Amino acid sequence: MFRRMPAGRPKAFDEKQVLSQAMELFWLRGYERLGLRELLSHLGISRQSLYDTFGSKRGLFLRTIEHYRSTQLSQALALLERAGSPLGNVKAVLRFFEELALDQRARGCLVANSLVEVDPADEELSGLLGETLELLRASLERALRQAQQCGELAAGRSPLELSRALVNAMVGLAVTGRLPLPRTAIAEIHAGMLRLLD
Numbered sequence: 001m002f003r004r005m006p007a008g009r010p011k012a013f014d015e016k017q018v019l020s021q022a023m024e025l026f027w028l029r030g031y032e033r034l035g036l037r038e039l040l041s042h043l044g045i046s047r048q049s050l051y052d053t054f055g056s057k058r059g060l061f062l063r064t065i066e067h068y069r070s071t072q073l074s075q076a077l078a079l080l081e082r083a084g085s086p087l088g089n090v091k092a093v094l095r096f097f098e099e100l101a102l103d104q105r106a107r108g109c110l111v112a113n114s115l116v117e118v119d120p121a122d123e124e125l126s127g128l129l130g131e132t133l134e135l136l137r138a139s140l141e142r143a144l145r146q147a148q149q150c151g152e153l154a155a156g157r158s159p160l161e162l163s164r165a166l167v168n169a170m171v172g173l174a175v176t177g178r179l180p181l182p183r184t185a186i187a188e189i190h191a192g193m194l195r196l197l198d
Helices: 015-029 036-043 047-054 057-080 086-102 110-117 123-149 159-176 183-195
Strands: none
Touching: 015 036, 015 057, 015 110, 036 047, 036 057, 047 057, 057 086, 057 110, 057 123, 086 123, 086 159, 086 183, 110 123, 110 159, 123 159, 159 183
8 A cells, every 4th residue: 555665665653653753743744634744754764764764745644544543542442442341341332432532632543634635536435434443332232232231231221322322422522622621511512421321
């Protein structure tokens, strides 16, 4: 997908470190508002190095979303795999997204932010974002089914429908976190999400 540097030519930077730095910058500034010059200056790499390793600014952004999945979203997924109460694990993930919204940097969730920015015609990027949210949704559905099996969730509830509603609510909460809302408003939204589990 992305062009790589020719064999035998050593890189002058650590690729994982660049991905982490790019992730933080895209997270704060967004894709469209972030100019190439500002991006290169922040990363401390040349235009040619960017092109050789990632293909383009867009190529770097795609890799950044994948990096976000493996470093940030993986934390939420790990919460759902913990031993103990499956419903408690679901609530822990809701709390995880509440913390994102409460972050004083007001950056929300990179995937949620990107959903707002992405051109639906960009099938590769929109597909990657959709696949990322599906990972979260499917994990939530499994946890909810486990909660149902052990009597923590009413038998009449649909884990599939509930998982879709929760992901939609979490994405909304993450985007809302970019607004200058009082902490009480975020807490009220979180409380409403919890009521979906009643």
